[in-house]
Amino acid sequence: MKLTVSNLSKQFKNKSAVDGLSIELKEGVYGLLGANGVGKTTFIQMLCGILSPTEGEIRFNEKNIMDLGEAYRDILGYVPQDFGYFPEFTAEKFMLYIAAVKGLPAHYAKESVQKLLGKVNLQKASDKKIKTFSGGMKKRLGIAQALLNDPKVLILDEPTAGLDPKERAYFRGMISDLSKDRIVILSTHIVSDVEYIADEIIFMKDGKIESRGSVRALIQTLTGKVWEGNVAEKDVGKYSEKYSVVNSHFSDKRTYIRLIADKKPSIDFKEAEPTLEDVYINIFRTKEAE
Numbered sequence: 060m061k062l063t064v065s066n067l068s069k070q071f072k073n074k075s076a077v078d079g080l081s082i083e084l085k086e087g088v089y090g091l092l093g094a095n096g097v098g099k100t101t102f103i104q105m106l107c108g109i110l111s112p113t114e115g116e117i118r119f120n121e122k123n124i125m126d127l128g129e130a131y132r133d134i135l136g137y138v139p140q141d142f143g144y145f146p147e148f149t150a151e152k153f154m155l156y157i158a159a160v161k162g163l164p165a166h167y168a169k170e171s172v173q174k175l176l177g178k179v180n181l182q183k184a185s186d187k188k189i190k191t192f193s194g195g196m197k198k199r200l201g202i203a204q205a206l207l208n209d210p211k212v213l214i215l216d217e218p219t220a221g222l223d224p225k226e227r228a229y230f231r232g233m234i235s236d237l238s239k240d241r242i243v244i245l246s247t248h249i250v251s252d253v254e255y256i257a258d259e260i261i262f263m264k265d266g267k268i269e270s271r272g273s274v275r276a277l278i279q280t281l282t283g284k285v286w287e288g289n290v291a292e293k294d295v296g297k298y299s300e301k302y303s304v305v306n307s308h309f310s311d312k313r314t315y316i317r318l319i320a321d322k323k324p325s326i327d328f329k330e331a332e333p334t335l336e337d338v339y340i341n342i343f344r345t346k347e348a349e
C-alpha cells in the first residue's frame with residue numbers, strides 16, 4: 060500500500076500554499092510538523108481529495124485519487140481541525156448518521172458504532188448529547204467517526220488542539236494502537252504529539268518539505284551541537300543574536316540558555332542531549348534568520 064504525492068502545488072491567488080511537494084508514504088505513522096500557516100491543512104485537504112491541486116497529483120496504489128473518487132473515500136478516514144458536531148445529537152446517533160452518509164449497511168453500522176465508541180472510551184457517553192461533551196470527548200468522537208469504514212488511510216489535522224496533557228497522552232496511546240496496517244498522517248505544530256508515536260517526521264515549511272526522517276535520525280543531526288549553560292543577564296542578547304536559542308529562562312541571578320551551535324559557545328556551557336524540539340526550533344529559527 061502506498062500513497063504517492065508528485066510535484067503537488069496549490070496556489071491561492073498570489074499565495075503558494077503548497078509548492079512542488081513530492082513524497083511517498085507507506086504503512087506507518089507520519090507526523091507532519093510545521094508552524095501555523097506553512098501549508099499543512101492545504102496539503103491534507105488535497106490528500107483527502109477535498110481540494111484539487113493546481114499542479115501535480117496524488118496516487119493511491121498507482122491510481123490518481125481524483126479518478127478513484129468514491130473508491131478512495133471508502134478507504135479514507137479524516138478528522139478535520141474543526142468538526143461540525145451536531146450538538147443536539149447523542150454520540151450514538153451522530154455515529155449512526157455518519158455511518159449512513161458513508162453508506163455502511165445498517166446492521167453492520169450499529170455493531171461497529173458501539174465497538175468504536177468503546178475503543179475511544181466513550182461507551183458510557185453514547186446516549187449523551189454532544190453539546191455536553193468536553194473538548195477531549197469531541198476529539199475522541201471525531202476519531203471514532205473517521206474509523207467507521209476501517210480506513211486504510213487515516214488523516215488527522217491538529218487532533219490535540221484544546222486537549223489537556225492527560226487527554227493528549229491518552230490520545231497518543233490510541234493512535235499507536237490504530238496504526239497497524241494503515242497509513243496514518245498526523246498534522247500538528249506540537250512536537251510532543253508525534254515525538255513518541257511517529258515512525259517518520261515530516262517537517263513542512265513554506266509549502267515544501269524542509270526535512271524528513273525518523274525521530275532518532277533527525278535528533279542525531281544535532282549531536283554535539285546542543286549546549287546549555289547559565290550566563291549573566293547582560294550577555295543574553297549576545298548569545299541570542301549569534302545562535303539559535305531553543306530555550307531560556309531567568310533563574311537564580313543568572314539566565315539559563317539552551318542553544319544550538321557547532322562549537323561550545325563559552326566555558327559557561329556544557330553539551331546537552333538533543334531533542335526533537337531542538338530540531339524543530341533549529342529548522343524554523345535558522346530559516347527565519349535567513
Ligand SMILES: Nc1ncnc2c1ncn2[C@@H]1O[C@H](COP(=O)(O)OP(=O)(O)OP(=O)(O)O)[C@@H](O)[C@H]1O
Pocket residue numbers: 071072074075076093094095096097098099100101102
Ligand atoms: N482558501 C484560501 N484562500 C487564500 N489563502 C489561503 C486559503 N487557504 C489557505 N490559505 C493560505 O495558505 C497558507 C497555508 O495555509 P494552511 O491553512 O494550509 O496552513 P497550516 O500549516 O495548516 O496552518 P494552520 O495550522 O494555521 O491551519 C496560509 O498563508 C493561508 O493563509
